[in-house]
Amino acid sequence: MSERFPMDPLPVAFYDRDVVRVARELLGTLLCRTTRHGLAAGRIVETEAYLAADDTACHAARGKNRKNASMFGPPGRAYVYPIHARWCFNVVTEPRRVASAVLIRAIEPLAGIPLMQQRRGLDQRTDLARGPARLCEALAIDRRLDGWNLSRGRRVWIAADQDGPFPDERIGCSPRIGVTSAAELHLRFYVRGNPYVSGPQRLRV
DNA sequence: CTACCGATTGACT
């Protein structure tokens, strides 16, 4: 991979749209992360939308607090939060104060694979970033990146892939994984049959 | 200060 990989970050306007549409269109884009140890990046293959209204599973459902403040800020920022002693990475969508976000659940590793293997302590490529907390470990994402501006093209950002988005027939939809409320909402999006997608087998086909 | 929870993971039957 060249030093210029993976090119320009998506603009704020990409995120400043309906959260479900952003969640769907993030599939196939490249999540990029640089540290002093180098670049690690991969193709996003699984996302979940968390809605600003009528979604009790959304962290913003009971109003703003110190932890979820990034969700109430401008679109195109990171929202990083802890769960079960691990980190999860979201991108904030829609206008400021609306508080919706997309959870990035899995990427297909493309660059910096040895770095990811070292961080994860294992070699198996399909296990490096399959799941939201595994992804964060592989990319060295933690709370220090909460609120980070993803349109700057530094530290962490998202870029369009030259192969373009996946066609609709390759995209699956299901209930969100692990949420204990609002289970009736089908807000998880994934690339059908992709081995880097998380969750039980029946939710990957 | 303590109690409790969770958008998870990995080990195990």
Add this chain to the structure above:
DNA sequence: GTCAATCGGTAGA
């Protein structure tokens, strides 16, 4: 399939 360890953040005493 089941299950418990994990710990940062929040709520409440």
